[in-house]
Amino acid sequence: MKPLFVTxxxxxxxxxHVSCRIVSTLRREGLDAVGMKPVASGCRATPEGLRNEDAEALIAASRWTGAYETINPLAFADPIAPHIAAADAGTAITLAPIGAAYALLAAARAPVVVEGVGGWLAPLSDTLMQADLARVFGLDVVLVxxxxxxxxxxxxxxxxxxxEDGCRLAGWIANRVDADMPRFDENLATLRARLAAPLLGVVAHGADATDTLDLAPLRR
Structure with a gap:
């Protein structure tokens, strides 16, 4: 199974939430999956350094006991667009630290489930986009x-x-962020008809939802 990029x-x-569900599902199926959050803004200060709750959720789902920085190599305090947060911190987001952390994870676990930041076209720097990570690391994309x-x-x-960015959309997951969305079934049917990738599952509203994901289409 190829590693994944969740956007x-x-x-x-x-x-x-969905990335953690993917990791947990794969682990139940016998794969030693691990989640990664390469870039995170909106982090709290701790004695050990900046920590992000999304990265910590992935660590818990992955049962990762290694260094925090391997899961989240680039962490920024302010909950703003990461390229702006990086500029405020006097730095820029580059591929090198992400690639080094990814290589460590990929050598230890498989598959790696990489969670993006914001939407697909949210930039990481003036020259680095999230599509670059998917292309460089050979990641199939799952769309939430x-x-x-x-x-x-x-x-x-x-x-x-x-x-158009040269990446493969391997599947998508419908997440019911609005529990009262009108005409949900019709909207879901429209997406199933128009998205050229399989629906891997529908996640119900609420953090404790236990819907089953069908990740079989990701195995190829």
């Missing part, structure tokens, strides 16, 4: 669609951008 139709639509009004446009545009 979303927007920020705050459940990429971390936040099911709410406007998701059809967001999902179809994101899917088009992923393909």
């Amino acid at each position: 979303g139709t927007d920020t705050g639509i459940g990429k971390t 669609v936040g099911m709410r009004l406007g998701c059809l446009n967001h999902a179809l545009l994101t899917a088009r951008a992923i393909v």
